[in-house]
Amino acid sequence: MNPLSEIRARFSTTLSGMVDDPENLLSMIRPAGDSKFGDYQANCAMPLGKQLSRSPRDIATEICESVQLDDLCQKIEIAGPGFINLTIDDDWLKTGLTAALGDERLGVTRVTEPKTFVIDYSSPNVAKPMHVGHVRSTFIGDAISKVLRFVGHTAISDNHLGDWGTQFGMIIYGYKHFLNEAAYQKEPVAELGRLYKYVRKLMDYHAAVKRLPELETSQEELNSKQTELESTNVQGDKKAEKQLKKQLRQLKAKIGDQAEAVLALKAKIAEVDSDSGLAEDASAHPNINQNAQLETAALHEGDATNQGLWEEFLPLCRQDMQKIYDRLDIKFDYELGESFYHSELAKVVSDLTDKGYTKESDGAICVFLDNHNAPMIIQKRDGAYLYSTTDLATIKYRMEKWNADACLYVVDHRQSEHFEKLFDVARLWGFDEVELAHVAFGTVMGPDGKPYKTRSGDTVGLSGLLDEAESRALEIATNQNPDLTEDRHLEIANVIGIGGLKYADLSHNRGSDYEFNYEKMLALRGNTATYLQYSFARVQGILRRTEADVASIRTNPGEFIFENEVERQLGLKLIRFGEALDEVLVEYKPNVLCNYLFELSQLFAQFFDKCSVKDASSEDLKKSRLQLCDLTARTIRGGLELLGIGVLDKM
RNA sequence: GCACCCGUGGCUCAAUUGGAUAGAGCAUCGGUCUUCGGAACCGAGGGUUGGAGGUUCGAAUCCUCCCGGGUGUGCCA
Structure with a gap:
């Protein structure tokens, strides 16, 4: 049981005696915003005071007298308007850590009502x-x-x-008209991919040819509207002047967007025109857009030929897709x-x-x-x-x-x-x-603050993205540790390259847009996968160097000793792994777990700096520190595993 | 037009959903240490949380208006 759920359970008894529905009040018990206030804070006395028209501080006192916290908290204080500040008892914490040490699940309990x-x-x-x-x-x-x-x-x-959509009509159309039989025999998926792109180009071409004049007309209209607005005289009327300015600005933005769109269309047309083969096929297939749609419709209506082709294509395509999932270990x-x-x-x-x-x-x-x-x-x-x-x-x-x-x-x-x-x-x-x-x-x-695209304006392909991440990771791995073998370098590159990519994504609040950046993604410092993986490897280094018998530490633990404040902080953080997981699920936000692991790694780095394991002043202290190390390593590894990210003993 | 979302140090992002003095990481500047893995640690500067009102013990968070940006919007998925 993590401390937060334990505290809430204790408060629950008291609060249900005071109000009908204590759930809301219980959610106001949370980790302290500032460690100087203790480890946790209960903020429920303020709203309760209002509800009962009584002084919040009195209510806080009443709650504190009633809640059974003797074994759980070593300090309980009432502060400010009625905050209840709680400090977890060291002995309780040590008992929890000892239990976690011997538990494969690191002390994280399973939910009582599985769904x-x-x-x-x-x-x-x-x-x-x-x-x-x-x-x-x-x-x-x-x-x-x-x-x-x-x-x-x-x-x-x-x-x-999406295995039933219009892309199959396109591929079927391509198969019927543009198939390179030899290529299909040799590498079917590559040939299907080529057919899809080929048909796409022809369709885009015809769509662009049709759309371009409309767009150009509308561009002219916008331009003349701009001239009109610019010559409008509203001097003296400040409000109208402001509005006009705004309209002009918006209009200019629109004109800019349209100009870009026109360029894009022209590029698509030019691409076909400049290639004699494409140009020939484009004029030979003027109705390709409608006809591809008809192929889709025929497939959906059970046309035997199309159905047969679909059944032939689908397993091939899925196999191909599986390669990406295998690389990502999904x-x-x-x-x-x-x-x-x-x-x-x-x-x-x-x-x-x-x-x-x-x-x-x-x-x-x-x-x-x-x-x-x-x-x-x-x-x-x-x-x-x-x-x-x-x-x-x-x-x-x-x-x-x-x-x-x-x-x-x-x-x-x-x-x-x-x-x-x-x-x-x-x-x-x-x-x-x-x-x-x-x-x-x-x-x-992308770096321009717009959706990530290639320079030519296409979406960025995933397999190329993975290649790039891994090859950059390989360069880093090689530079950092030139002595290792090439195989090891490749293994490290895979773990930190793919891990870096996943972590960069998961560590951002999922609701926000975020900027994709290879350098930041693979940075050796900061809130990155590499930093966490490095922390893990450092712990492994300690365990190796001290020749620790991890198995016996887990089955025969000694007492935890908090000689330095950071040891207590690390211990408290470790015991809160389950809280982080609960929190992830409140709104399905993996970045909560990332933050937790990052903070844990930062605490470990401080611990590493201040608390030598090898040169601990006594055997008991050394053992306590080894236990913290073991828990840290397992928590980082376990947490990263839940994010789909791997670790390495040496990197 | 309508609907929804966003605006947080120079940059990239957090903020447990209304909690105490808004936190990190980059970058900048300074420091520690003859390293249990320096891919480290400590410290400093840097903010009127787009703006103006309001709600209350308390607001980045809720309400209203304004400014700026994004997304969606009847037969695509």
């Missing part, structure tokens, strides 16, 4: 190369799944692959893609219609919701279904198959409105017991 979570993450489109945008979903989802499992929940990870319990649900979609619509929740509008079948202007469309005018339909079928399946208590969707924050609607419709449909949560995350930004 079943379905976590939907990663979800790339197969047959399209994975890119930097898939990184966050994959890492965050994986970390949350692991933490859920560790604390005792059932976590079912499900990779909801595994899923299930990979039920969109195709898995396609036979259920008609039933979703008919069922919702039978229950009277749908309405036809402009030929489409919709569910209208009170708190949204636009309805959720579940069947298009042409009869085709949408991803909202698939998502509904998926919820139904997950409830029937796994009876989930919660479904978490680790998806980019731009889809928040979609999920609001989806969850509303699901509840309307009858799935109102399950917790449905959109675990949203921000965008990965």
Whole structure:
């Protein structure tokens, strides 16, 4: 049991005697904001004072007299308007540490009421190369799944692959018209990838040719509007002047954006025009955009040829994708893609219609919701279904198959409105017991503060990203430790390269955008994976150097001794591993665990500096310090493991 | 137009969801140490949390308005 839950349990008894619902008050017990106030603080006396119209300090006194804390806290103080400051008792702490030492779970107790979570993450489109945008979903989802499992929940990870979408129409079209048979025999996935990109280029070309004149016209309009605004005379009227300025500024920004868009379109056109083969195919396939769509439609309608091709392509594409997951060491319990649900979609619509929740509008079948202007469309005018339909079928399946208590969707924050609607419709449909949560995350930004793109404006491919991270890591590993063998260098590069990438992502609050930066990601200092991995390796160094018998330390521990203040701080931090994990799950935020591990490593560095193990003044003290070392190493390793990050004994 | 999100030292980010003097890491400057792994430790400077009001014992956090930025917005996923 971690100190926080223990304190809350003790307070619970007292507070339930004072109010009906103590839950809210209990959440006001938390780690002290400043260590000079002690280890924990209870802030519940202030609101309680207000509620009961009494002096908060009196209430605080009353609470302190009633709560049973003798063994748990060595100091209890009331401060300021009514803060209750608590300092954990050293003996209690030492007992906890001793227990953690002999426990594989480091003293972290399992939840008393395990739940079943379905976590939907990663979800790339197969047959399209994975890119930097898939990184966050994959890492965050994986970390949350692991933490859920560790604390005792059932976590079912499900990779909801996009394996039924328009990209297959494109590939099928490409296969039928542009296939290089020899290349396909030799390296099928590479050839399919080429076909996808090839068709994409041709489609983009035609779309650009069509769009360009419209854009140029609108550009002219904007320009003339700018001239008009610039010549408007509003002198004397300050308010109008200000408004005009604002309008002009916004207009200029829009013109800039459009100019960029025009350039991008022109580039796409030029790319095709400058290549005689592409140009020829472009003019030979003027209706490629519509025809590719028709191939998709044919696939969905069960056309034998297309169905056969899809069945041929899919395993190849999935195999290819698996390579990336293997490099990242990410595994899923299930990979039920969109195709898995396609036979259920008609039933979703008919069922919702039978229950009277749908309405036809402009030929489409919709569910209208009170708190949204636009309805959720579940069947298009042409009869085709949408991803909202698939998502509904998926919820139904997950409830029937796994009876989930919660479904978490680790998806980019731009889809928040979609999920609001989806969850509303699901509840309307009858799935109102399950917790449905959109675990949203921000965008990965480039150094220019805009979404991370290559210089040519394309999204950044994931496999290239991993290559770059590992090759930079290799350079660092080689420079830092030239004596090691090349194999060792490669192993280190893999662990710190991939680990650095994951940690850079996970250590940011998932809700915020963050800037992608190789240097910072792999920096040897600061809040990075390398710093934590280095701390771990240093502990291993101590254990090696002192020839410590770790097994016997765990089974036959000696007393913990806090000779130096930092030893106590380190011990307290160690015992709070479980608190950090609980906190991660409150809002599904892995960065809480990152912060915890970083702070732990910083405390260890101080301990390392001040408290020599090798030259400890007595055997008892040396043993106590070895115990702290062992716990530190196991906590860092265990914590990083939950984040999907590895460690090395030597690096 | 409407809806949602964001704005925190020079830079990159935290802040346990309303708690005490807003914390880290880079960078800058200074210091420790003949290292149980220097990929270390200690210290200093640097902030009106975009601005103005309001709510209360207490606000980066909640409310209103303004400024600036982003995202989404009826048949893509």
